[in-house]
Amino acid sequence: MADHHALSMDAVDCPALAALRWDEPPEGPVIVLLDQRRLPSQEVELVCTDVPALVEAIRTLAVRGAPLLGIAGAYGVVLAAVRGFDADEAAGMLAGARPTAVNLAYGVRRALAAYHRAVDGGLSAERAAKAALAEARALHREDAEASERMAAHGLALLEELVPGGGYQLLTHCNTGALVSGGEGTAFAVAAAAHRAGQLRRLWVDETRPLLQGARLTAYEASRAGMAYTLLADNAAGSLFSSGEVDAVLIGADRVTADGSVANKVGSYPLAVLARYHHVPFVVVAPSTTLDFGTADGSGVEVEQRPGQEVTDFAVPGEAGTVASVPVAPVGTQVYNPAFDVTPPELVTAIVTENGVVSPVTKVGLAQLCARSRSGNGMMSI
Numbered sequence: 001m002a003d004h005h006a007l008s009m010d011a012v013d014c015p016a017l018a019a020l021r022w023d024e025p026p027e028g029p030v031i032v033l034l035d036q037r038r039l040p041s042q043e044v045e046l047v048c049t050d051v052p053a054l055v056e057a058i059r060t061l062a063v064r065g066a067p068l069l070g071i072a073g074a075y076g077v078v079l080a081a082v083r084g085f086d087a088d089e090a091a092g093m094l095a096g097a098r099p100t101a102v103n104l105a106y107g108v109r110r111a112l113a114a115y116h117r118a119v120d121g122g123l124s125a126e127r128a129a130k131a132a133l134a135e136a137r138a139l140h141r142e143d144a145e146a147s148e149r150m151a152a153h154g155l156a157l158l159e160e161l162v163p164g165g166g167y168q169l170l171t172h173c174n175t176g177a178l179v180s181g182g183e184g185t186a187f188a189v190a191a192a193a194h195r196a197g198q199l200r201r202l203w204v205d206e207t208r209p210l211l212q213g214a215r216l217t218a219y220e221a222s223r224a225g226m227a228y229t230l231l232a233d234n235a236a237g238s239l240f241s242s243g244e245v246d247a248v249l250i251g252a253d254r255v256t257a258d259g260s261v262a263n264k265v266g267s268y269p270l271a272v273l274a275r276y277h278h279v280p281f282v283v284v285a286p287s288t289t290l291d292f293g294t295a296d297g298s299g300v301e302v303e304q305r306p307g308q309e310v311t312d313f314a315v316p317g318e319a320g321t322v323a324s325v326p327v328a329p330v331g332t333q334v335y336n337p338a339f340d341v342t343p344p345e346l347v348t349a350i351v352t353e354n355g356v357v358s359p360v361t362k363v364g365l366a367q368l369c370a371r372s373r374s375g376n377g378m379m380s381i
């Protein structure tokens, strides 16, 4: 079950964005989400009291973005355990909610493993749920720390790639606090550049069809006081040819062992444009997005989403409703992959919290992860 209530957020003081939190009101533990379907026109919290509601929130992108999906999945296992539902069944529902972001299954697995370790150790169901909660909170905290470290590594990389500062950075989709336990991934690097006085402009791809750029990145850039300009996805080629892009910064939903990058659809064409125009193409992702169990991009399951997302325009209506207004003729066939895969040879560098890999190679990624093996990387479970 899920319920909405308005957030009394004062736009003036712009507190840090919290996309998700665990709460324990008297009526029982809940997961509270900032409903990203309603942004930017409405800052509304969605309160999930059970796993089916959280699965629906994940499927409809009320909560989204690879690292945050992992955190949501971990808390989802806890929600099941504390409310007496089968944790394994809940884990299967959560991990299957969206297939491409490897972080979701990772977060679910990590909380479930903590729960089972406690049960196998003879602890009560209540104590086992608390063990899972501690693991979910650790993942949440680690992701916030990873954001800070990626921002620092990414800013240092920009100083190398684009001497002289005053960066004009192009980003795609949304990779800020709305996808993270902290300030995000690629957007966190742009925010660090902004705070360092080195961001001349953030070019924001609208990111059709769900407009994560126009709705969410523009919202976050505005809150951060950045100079940003929105562009239609189709205008990116013209922008590159104008010479006004110093580097591309994007996130990732899955990086395979060879360095192939699954990310929001539209990322691959940007990589091709960047290569043609000799512009650095930088991927920023925490180690929880690295998937050494998948050899290369051909092994990535790319989520295919409903055609209505392309045939219709979602128009914010009264009282927080979102109307779906058809644009294409009824019966129109639609191709709507949520992601695409960029081959490693088109990626200038991958920035993680443990450092930078450039050029992007299987060996380089493995060596980077070896440095984090005892940390929160995929290798730890």
Ligand SMILES: CSC[C@H]1O[C@H](OP(=O)(O)O)[C@H](O)[C@@H]1O
Pocket (backbone or CB within 6 Å): 064, 065, 066, 067, 172, 173, 174, 175, 179, 185, 186, 212, 250, 251, 252, 253, 263, 264, 265, 338
């Ligand atoms: C760095 S995670 C953000 C990542 O997730 C987005 O996908 P979605 O909005 O469908 O969850 C997109 O791929 C972003 O790059």
